[in-house]
Amino acid sequence: MEKAYLKKLWWEIVITIVIFSIVPLLVLGAVGYRQFSASYTAKITENLKTLAENRQGALDLFLEERVAQLVTLAGTHSLDRLKNEDYLNKVFNIIESRSRSYMDLGVIDQEGHHLSYVGPYYSILKGVNYKNEDWFNAVMASGIYVSDVFLGFRKVPHFIIAVMVREGNRNWVLRATIDSDILENIVRAAQIGKRGDAFIINGNNILQTTPRFSGPLLEHPTTPDFAATVAPLVEEITFDGEESLFGAIPLKIKKWVLVIKEDPTEQLTPLLRARYLAGGIGLAGILLIILGAVFATRSLMNELQAMERKKAVSDDMVVQSSKMAALGKMAAGIAHGINNPLAVIGEKAGWIKDLLRKEDVAQSKNFQEFADAVNKIEFHINRAKKITHRLLSFGRRLEPVTEKVHINRVLDETIDFLENEARYRNIDIQTDLAADLPTITSDSSQLQQVFLNIINNGIDAIGKNGRITIKTKYIAKNDRLSIEINDTGPGIPKELLDKIFDPFFTTKEVGKGTGLGLSISYSIVEKLGGRMLVASEEGQGSTFAIYLPAG
Amino acid sequence: MDKFRVLVADDEVDFLETIVKRLQDRNLEVTGVESGEAALQLIDSQEVDVVVLDVRMPGLDGIDTLKEIKKKKPLIEVIMLTGHASVESGIQGMQLGAFDYVMKPVPLDELLDKMRQAYERKLLQEGRI
Numbered sequence: 001m002e003k004a005y006l007k008k009l010w011w012e013i014v015i016t017i018v019i020f021s022i023v024p025l026l027v028l029g030a031v032g033y034r035q036f037s038a039s040y041t042a043k044i045t046e047n048l049k050t051l052a053e054n055r056q057g058a059l060d061l062f063l064e065e066r067v068a069q070l071v072t073l074a075g076t077h078s079l080d081r082l083k084n085e086d087y088l089n090k091v092f093n094i095i096e097s098r099s100r101s102y103m104d105l106g107v108i109d110q111e112g113h114h115l116s117y118v119g120p121y122y123s124i125l126k127g128v129n130y131k132n133e134d135w136f137n138a139v140m141a142s143g144i145y146v147s148d149v150f151l152g153f154r155k156v157p158h159f160i161i162a163v164m165v166r167e168g169n170r171n172w173v174l175r176a177t178i179d180s181d182i183l184e185n186i187v188r189a190a191q192i193g194k195r196g197d198a199f200i201i202n203g204n205n206i207l208q209t210t211p212r213f214s215g216p217l218l219e220h221p222t223t224p225d226f227a228a229t230v231a232p233l234v235e236e237i238t239f240d241g242e243e244s245l246f247g248a249i250p251l252k253i254k255k256w257v258l259v260i261k262e263d264p265t266e267q268l269t270p271l272l273r274a275r276y277l278a279g280g281i282g283l284a285g286i287l288l289i290i291l292g293a294v295f296a297t298r299s300l301m302n303e304l305q306a307m308e309r310k311k312a313v314s315d316d317m318v319v320q321s322s323k324m325a326a327l328g329k330m331a332a333g334i335a336h337g338i339n340n341p342l343a344v345i346g347e348k349a350g351w352i353k354d355l356l357r358k359e360d361v362a363q364s365k366n367f368q369e370f371a372d373a374v375n376k377i378e379f380h381i382n383r384a385k386k387i388t389h390r391l392l393s394f395g396r397r398l399e400p401v402t403e404k405v406h407i408n409r410v411l412d413e414t415i416d417f418l419e420n421e422a423r424y425r426n427i428d429i430q431t432d433l434a435a436d437l438p439t440i441t442s443d444s445s446q447l448q449q450v451f452l453n454i455i456n457n458g459i460d461a462i463g464k465n466g467r468i469t470i471k472t473k474y475i476a477k478n479d480r481l482s483i484e485i486n487d488t489g490p491g492i493p494k495e496l497l498d499k500i501f502d503p504f505f506t507t508k509e510v511g512k513g514t515g516l517g518l519s520i521s522y523s524i525v526e527k528l529g530g531r532m533l534v535a536s537e538e539g540q541g542s543t544f545a546i547y548l549p550a551g
Numbered sequence: 552m553d554k555f556r557v558l559v560a561d562d563e564v565d566f567l568e569t570i571v572k573r574l575q576d577r578n579l580e581v582t583g584v585e586s587g588e589a590a591l592q593l594i595d596s597q598e599v600d601v602v603v604l605d606v607r608m609p610g611l612d613g614i615d616t617l618k619e620i621k622k623k624k625p626l627i628e629v630i631m632l633t634g635h636a637s638v639e640s641g642i643q644g645m646q647l648g649a650f651d652y653v654m655k656p657v658p659l660d661e662l663l664d665k666m667r668q669a670y671e672r673k674l675l676q677e678g679r680i
Contacts, residue, residue, distance in 0.1 A: 351572060
C-alpha cells in the first residue's frame with residue numbers, strides 16, 4: 001500500500017477521533033464553566049449589594065441618632081435655659097460622655113448670633129454671625145440640616161447637624177459639630193480585600209470620607225461619578241483600564257452616596273481557580289485524547305498493514321498456484337502429444353526387432369548394425385518416456401492433494417529439474433538422503449515448490465562455482481523429518497536474517513525477484529504443519545532447515 | 552498359454568497397425584479398429600476376450616466405450632491405454648470395471664503380461680458362472 005495513502009488515512013482517523021472527542025469535551029467544559037461563572041458572579045453581585053445596604057443602614061442609623069439626640073435636646077429645653085453656657089456645658093458633657101462624636105455645641109438665635117457655645121474654639125466662634133451662611137438659611141427653611149464634610153479651623157474632617165426650634169414667636173437653632181471619624185469607621189468596614197475601597201460622596205461627587213485608594217478627602221474620587229445614584233446599584237465598570245465592581249447606594253438622611261469598589265479579580269479568585277482547573281483538566285483531557293487517538297490509530301495502521309501483507313501473500317499464492325495449475329496442464333498436454341508418436345515409434349522399433357528375429361534377416365551382413373540401431377532407438381524412447389512421465393507427474397502434482405509423499409523422491413525430482421542449470425553454473429548438488437525416511441502424508445507439489453524455491457535461491461546466491469548439499473534425516477525423538485539445504489553462497493547478513501521470510505523482501509535486482517518466494521515457502525511449510533528455520537553467517541553460506549511432521 | 556482373442560481400439564493408425572501385427576506375430580487372435588463405435592460393432596459380431604482401449608479417441612472415447620462394452624458383455628476384460636497420464640481417467644476406468652490401465656509408450660511385453668492376466672481373470676469369472 002502506498003505510504004502517502006497510509007499517511008493520509010492516518011491523519012483522517014486521528015483527526016476524526018480527536019474532533020469527535022474534543023468537541024463534546026469543550027462544549028461540556030464551556031457550558032459548565034459558563035453556568036458556574038454566571039451563578040458565582042450573581043452571588044458576588046448579591047454580596048456586594050448586601051454589604052452596601054448594610055453599611056448604608058449603619059450610616060443612616062448613626063446620622064438619625066445624632067439628629068434625634070439634637071432634636072430631643074432642643075425640644076426638651078427652653079432657649080433661656082440653653083443660653084446659659086454653664087448649663088449647655090453640662091449637657092454637652094453628658095452627651096459627649098456616651099458618644100464621643102460631638103466636637104462642639106452652639107445655640108444661635110434667628111438673627112444668626114451665637115447665644116452660647118461649648119467647644120474648643122470659643123473665642124473664634126462666639127462672635128461669629130451666621131445670618132448669611134448657607135447652612136443657616138437651610139436650617140431656618142427646613143428645620144433640620146446636615147452639612148457636607150469640611151475641614152474647618154481645626155483641619156479635622158467634620159460636619160454640622162443643626163436643628164431649628166420654634167419657641168413662641170421666635171426661632172432658634174441648636175448646632176452641633178460631629179467628628180466624621182465615626183463615618184469613616186463605618187465606611188471603612190466596607191473596604192474589603194486587598195484592593196477593595198469604600199467612601200461617601202456628596203451630590204457634587206466630592207469625597208466625604210477618605211478612601212483607601214480613590215483620592216484625597218474633599219476632592220473628586222478617581223472613580224466614575226455615582227453622585228446621581230437614586231437607587232442601589234451594582235455595576236462592573238472598566239475605568240482607566242482597570243476593571244472594577246462598583247456598588248452604590250444613596251443615604252436617606254443626606255444626599256450622600258455610599259460607593260463600594262471591589263476588585264473582581266480578587267472576589268472572583270475561586271472562579272478563576274475553577275477556570276484554571278477546568279482549563280487544566282480540559283487540556284489534559286485533550287492531550288490524553290490525542291495520545292489515545294495516535295496510539296489507537298497506530299495499532300490500527302499496523303494491523304491494516306499486516307493484513308495487507310498477508311493478503312498480498314495469499315493473493316500471490318493464488319496467482320502462483322493458478323500459474324502452476326496452468327503450467328501443469330500445459331506439461332500434461334505436451335507429454336500427451338509426445339507420448340503418442342513415441343508409442344508409434346516404439347511399436348515400429350519393436351516390430352523391426354520382431355522381424356530381425358526371423359532367420360532370413362539374420363543372415364544379412366548388417367544384421368548386428370540393425371539390431372544395435374533398434375536397441376538404441378528403444379533405449380532413447382525409454383529415455384524420452386521418462387521425461388514425459390515426469391512432466392505428467394509434475395502436472396498432476398500441481399493439483400492440491402494430500403497424499404503419501406516420499407520426501408527423498410520429491411527432492412530427487414526437484415534436483416532433476418535444476419540439474420542442468422546447476423551444471424551450467426558449475427554448481428555441484430550433493431545429496432545425503434536418509435534411506436529410512438518414512439513416507440508422510442502431505443502435498444508433494446507444494447513441497448516441491450518449497451524445495452525448488454530454496455534450491456533456486458541457493459543457486460542464485462552462489463552464482464558460479466559452489467556446492468549445494470541436501471540432507472534428510474528422520475528424528476525419532478519428536479517424530480519429524482528434517483530436510484537441510486545448505487549452500488556455499490555469500491550468506492545472509494545478520495540484520496537481514498529475520499526479514500528474509502517477510503513478504504516483498506528481496507535482495508535480488510529489481511524485476512528479478514518478487515520477494516515472495518521464501519515468504520510463500522514459509523507459509524506452505526506452516527500450513528503443512530511444519531517449521532522452517534534459517535541459519536547463516538556472512539561468508540559461510542546459508543542453511544535452510546525444514547521440519548515436517550512424520551505422522 | 553491359450554490363444555485368446557484380442558481387440559485393439561486406437562485412432563492412431565500407425566500405432567494400431569504395428570501393434571496388431573506384433574501381437575499376431577505372438578500368436579494371438581487380434582483385430583484392430585480405429586474407433587470406439589467400431590469396437591462396439593465388432594464385439595457384437597465376434598467373440599472377444601480382451602479389449603485394449605485407447606482413452607482418448609475422437610467420437611466415442613475410451614471411457615464411454617468401456618461403459619458400453621461392460622453393458623453388453625460384462626465378462627470381456629478391458630485394458631485402458633492412455634497417452635495422457637491423467638490418473639483420474641485411469642481410476643475412473645478401473646471403477647467402471649476396466650482390468651488395468653497402462654501408459655503409452657508401453658513395452659509390448661508389459662502389455663502382453665497385462666493381457667494374459669486379464670484373460671486369466673476372464674476365465675476365472677466364466678468358471679464361476
